[in-house]
Amino acid sequence: MKLDQTDFQILQYLMGNSRIQWKDLGEQIHMTGQAVGNRIKKLEENGVIKAYSLIIDEMKLGLTFTAFIIVYMKTANHDSFIHFINNRNEVVEAHRISGQGCYHLKIKVKSQEQLNLFLNKLLEHGNYNVNLSIQEIKQHNPLTATLQ
Known part of the structure; x- marks a missing residue:
């Protein structure tokens, strides 16, 4: 899977807060929440996003x-x-x-x-x-x- 700049932006936001709402993330990168969700699903299906995790103190x-x-x-x-x-x-x-x-x-x-x-x-x-x-x-x- 070839990633574009938008994919990298999505990944950067998810790394900062993996619980961010798709709609809120979309507002940050000028996309609809549904479009962000579709890209995230594609990143998951292609193994770019392997898992979501917690950062614990x-x-x-x-x-x-x-x-x-x-x-x-x-x-x-x-x-x-x-x-x-x-x-x-x-x-x-x-x-x-x-x-x-x-x-x-x-x-x-x-x-x-x-x-x-x-x-x-x-x-x-x-x-x-x-x-x-x-x-x-x-x-x-x-x-x-x-x-x-």
Whole structure:
């Protein structure tokens, strides 16, 4: 599906507020609500819009530590490690990487004790380096690079 500037405008507004009424969004980009709705449905059907989500204040939930972990595997068989990270709620992102290390994990935990317990389990699969986030500066916006 080839997207035009109007599609990108719709996506930008939806990223700011995915609950915006089609009519209100249409007023912003000079279209009818029905026309906006048709475009949104097309974006959904073509997989451009995969899902809608919430942004939660993690501090209010007690999630206070974000850690970035580079994992150095002990074995060439990574199946048990992949199973491990897929079943851990602390792991919010996992990437297989090139360069130093095999995997890059982003985890969120409530306490240093929870972090230590996770790291102890992780040692069954490989060694690691840990970096703790002290401040989030910018959140990912997939449209930023596309619109430039």
